[in-house]
């Protein structure tokens with residue numbers, strides 16, 4: 001089989017800007033055969049050979065989850081488009097632009113694990129995504145592409161609502177709160193049945209792998225992190241937005257494409273508000289794949305990259321994010337609820353030059369291992385990772401704030417965006 | 433995860449009894465929630481650990497082989 005060329009975009013290839021690919025366009029361009037024609041076992045193997053890892057944040061090998069759920073009976077497939085990360089727009093954009101590709105992935109993965117039903121979760125406030133998804137599903141009715149019933153479930157905002165056990169509970173009519181598992185959803189999820197929870201981008205890659213094969217998938221990316229990924233660039237860049245990159249792309253290249261002034265950069269946040277600050281010098285030498293980021297203490301996560309220019313304040317920005325993340329605790333686990341609030345409080349006090357002399361020592365102790373790993377879900381781990389990296393990267397600024405109070409940059413409008421109330425503007429667009 | 437000793441973080445409401453009954457492996461954090469020591473339980477401590485687990489008013493401290501593992 002001759003391979004399709006190794007070029008970008010893949011996921012965002014089909015439609016023109018600003019609208020969704022229709023089913024007819026999808027079939028002409030990148031449609032698959034009827035899902036039933038791809039042997040389920042063959043797909044699992046192909047996904048394994050492709051080396052696909054989840055794009056929802058944890059980068060777990062997708063084939064392993066497919067196998068685990070396939071072993072159970074009467075499974076359920078949940079496509080995770082909750083996109084609780086405030087700086088991420090990639091899932092909304094993917095659903096708005098290429099809903100047919102995602103739905104193909106849903107149908108294929110459902111068949112591969114023997115699922116009886118599929119549920120596509122979409123962030124409630126992402127209006128364009130919801131509308132496109134509903135229209136795409138209506139177009140598919142009677143097309144024979146969906147072997148199992150598919151329904152759409154809007155998910156309200158909230159950082160932990162997109163966590164897989166929280167998602168399962170919401171789908172069962174409960175609150176959007178994580179559970180202290182085991183059992184995990186792959187063993188016992190929606191309605192007590194084995195449940196495959198997969199990010200919507202992951203499923204779109206599954207659809208492409210089914211169509212073009214594992215070898216093609218591997219023509220982009222690195223050996224350890226094959227394929228392409230959607231990233232959302234924000235912060236101090238001229239052209240923020242969603243881009244599709246080959247994994248292993250230099251971070252410098254991405255920042256330049258997004259119009260960052262790489263000569264006037266203080267730091268880059270990689271992996272989202274759950275992620276890691278890298279000082280500019282390190283960031284500009286890094287590549288965007290986990291094997292390269294891991295030694296730097298970072299991971300690509302859900303693909304959020306935020307640039308902090310020299311004239312912004314990393315202390316104020318981090319204090320603000322920490323306060324928000326603390327507020328996003330589901331409040332079920334003491335160390336998460338109290339610990340994140342205490343961390344945010346100390347950081348705030350430091351940023352305002354009003355901290356006790358032992359504030360930094362306390363912050364170090366709390367972020368050093370007295371909070372992370374102690375919740376039912378990984379929410380506290382992510383929040384702690386962010387603050388811990390800030391303590392290192394912005395050490396000089398922290399010291400300065402502790403002594404002299406807020407700096408000039410503290411008074412500027414914050415760069416890193418947090419959710420506003422009310423519905424999002426329908427303006428989500430690819431930056432390319 | 434110290435040899436089978438674990439806390440259900442949702443069930444735990446910081447009564448703190450466990451730290452009194454098993455100070456060799458459990459201390460409390462700044463908010464009164466237990467921090468477990470990574471070292472495995474020695475044979476002499478197993479009985480104390482069991483007592484601590486059954487004394488927890490919310491049965492949040494558990495002793496068993498079960499490990500938590502999650503993909504994300």
Ligand SMILES: Cc1cc2nc3c(=O)[nH]c(=O)nc-3n(C[C@H](O)[C@H](O)[C@H](O)COP(=O)(O)O)c2cc1C
Pocket residue numbers: 053054055056057058059060062080081082083084085159160161162163164165197198199200202203377378379503504
């Ligand atoms: C606090 C928290 C929030 C999460 N939010 C999301 C989310 O909004 N969307 C998502 O796809 N995964 C989210 N995840 C990861 C999911 O639990 C799960 O790992 C993922 O959906 C699996 O899909 P993947 O393997 O295709 O990445 C979150 C995890 C945590 C700990």
Ligand code: SF4
Pocket residue numbers: 160177178179328329330331332333334336337374375376377378379380441
């Ligand atoms: S760790 Fe935090 S966010 Fe996660 S379930 Fe516990 S309280 Fe909720």
